[in-house]
Amino acid sequence: KKKNKTNPKLSSRQRSARTPYAPAPPPTQPVQLRTPLPEYGPADDSTLIRRNLEEIEPVADSATAYFYALLFVQHPQLRELFPVSMDTQRDRIFRALLTAARLSDDPDVLTEYLSGLGRGHRKYGTQPEHYPAVGECLIAALTQYCTLTWSDESEAAWVRVYTTISQIMIDAAAEDEKRAPAWWNAEIVAHEMRTPGIAVLTVRPDQPYPFRAGQYTSIETPWWPRVWRHYSFASAPRSDGLLSFHVKAVPAGWVSNALVHRARPGDTVRLGPPSGSMTVDHSTDTGLLCLGGGTGIAPIKALVEDVAEHGRSRPVEVFYGARSDHDLYDLHTMLRLGDRHPWLSVRPVVSDVPLHGPGYGPGQPGGSAPLEGQLPDVIRQYGPWSAYDGYLSGPPGMIRSAVDALRGAGIPAHRIRHDSIDELVAAAQ
Structure with a gap:
């Protein structure tokens, strides 16, 4: 299979010299590094990149703005791939590249993450020939803002890592094109x-x-x-x-x-194409402990239906959390599922006010009294959960605290499933 060449051909200094964009000023105060640079001896790619990332984090917004300005000035044909307003889009590609770089020393996680990005980027009209331009501007932005940790060795490390990143994405997109439309x-x-x-x-x-x-x-x-x-x-x-x-x-x-x-x-x-790994393993009868916060109940409901359709008898415990009873908009649906399936238990949880209202108390469908408190705190009162697989869906803050709660309740990290980019990045740091 013919590989697409994605290495930037010019050095970062050559690229900066030909850039018609006036660079943003570097930070006025030097960034204090938590990991001092060694006086002697080479460092591996992962170490060099992590030092660059540590330095650029406090000025990431400025570096991101510089990256896009450079990209659109040097490669104006790429502007049409982006929304008219860049307010919410501005940091997505740049931060995704930084996330991928953080994962560079974990090939399995990196490949899974980047393959999803490569498939997903088809809907934007991304082509293999676009990747060198992005890599060129990425390295130029890093050169501008990594004033303390940048070196020829760092640049070489980023070229190698970006080549790997782009090739995984290109290959994933090419494979996906054989079997599915872009949208x-x-x-x-x-x-x-x-x-x-x-x-x-x-x-x-x-x-x-x-x-x-x-x-x-x-x-x-x-x-x-x-x-x-x-x-x-x-x-x-x-x-x-x-x-x-x-x-x-x-x-x-x-x-x-x-x-x-x-x-x-x-x-x-x-x-766009489907994505995510929060799916049920139907080859086992392990119980499911499902936490859905707010509209995070949507994929939990889908998982319950999936278990029911496969006809296997396995316990499923659902904790449905919201701030108030008003926000438990799909509780009746979940309680009806509980009435139909004896292996399913549904417990509503509210954090701000007691749950008062028709259809939510004892004697109603599902019959369970409401619980009060934060969702991760409530599940600690039940269990034990060590024989269950955890499934989490909701706001990032809830997922972070729920992961800690489930691990504390005896569920190993590899049996806790959720789709949160924030958690993926945190796990790699």
């Missing part, structure tokens, strides 16, 4: 407001859309071209091919507000 058009066939800020959308893709319960996709609306946001599937694969999503409108959220407040049946959205 799917999907018509909205149902739009149900569950609360003033949460909607449940059902869409019909224009061609078969293969995915697994627990995964997520990215959605682009016609009102904000080239702006994509991730949403989990709210059901297991259905025989009619329809897909469901739970969307919460967030402040200044372009896509979420469009989907909740503007989208209507008959509108068409675009779907």
Whole structure:
């Protein structure tokens, strides 16, 4: 198989010399490094890169702005791949590259992370010939802002790592192109407001859309071209091919507000490829401990349906958390599932106020009294959980604290599943 060459050909000093963009000034105060540079002896690529990353972290916003300015001035044809407003997009590629560099000494995790990025970037129109331009500008930005730790050895390390990064992404995209489109058009066939800020959308893709319960996709609306946001599937694969999503409108959220407040049946959205590894292993009968916070209950519901469809008797414990009873918008659905499946237990949890309202107390579907407290704290009161696999979905802060709670409850880290980029980066640091 012919490989695409992605190594930047010019040195960083040559690139800086020909750059028509006025560089942003470096930090006024030197960055204090936690890991001093050695006076003698070579360092491996991982060590060199981590030192660069440590130095650039305090000025990452400025380095990111410099990177994009350089990219758009030197390669203006790439501007059309990005949304008109860069407010929310600006740091995505740059930080993704830095994340990949942090993972450079863990080949398995790196390949999994980058393969997903490579497949996902097809929907932006990314081509193999775009990668050298990005690498060129990345190294130029690092040269400008890593004033204490940059060296010829660092540059060589970054060229090697970026070559690996780009080749994994290019190969993943090429393989994906053989079996799937870059995106799917999907018509909205149902739009149900569950609360003033949460909607449940059902869409019909224009061609078969293969995915697994627990995964997520990215959605682009016609009102904000080239702006994509991730949403989990709210059901297991259905025989009619329809897909469901739970969307919460967030402040200044372009896509979420469009989907909740503007989208209507008959509108068409675009779907990226499915992604994520929070799926069920159906070869075992291990119990599932599922924590869903807010709209994070959507993939948990899909996992429950998936277990039911496979017909295996295994215990599934669901803790459904929200701030108040008003935010438990899908509780009735979960309780009805609990009524149908004796192996399923559903416990609502609220953190701010007691759960009072019709349909939520003892004697109602599901019959369990509400629990009060933070979701990770509540699960510590139950168990034991050492024989269960953990599944987490919700805000990043909840996932971080829930991972600690589950590990403290005896579930090994490799049996705790979630799809959080923040946690992936933290695990690599």
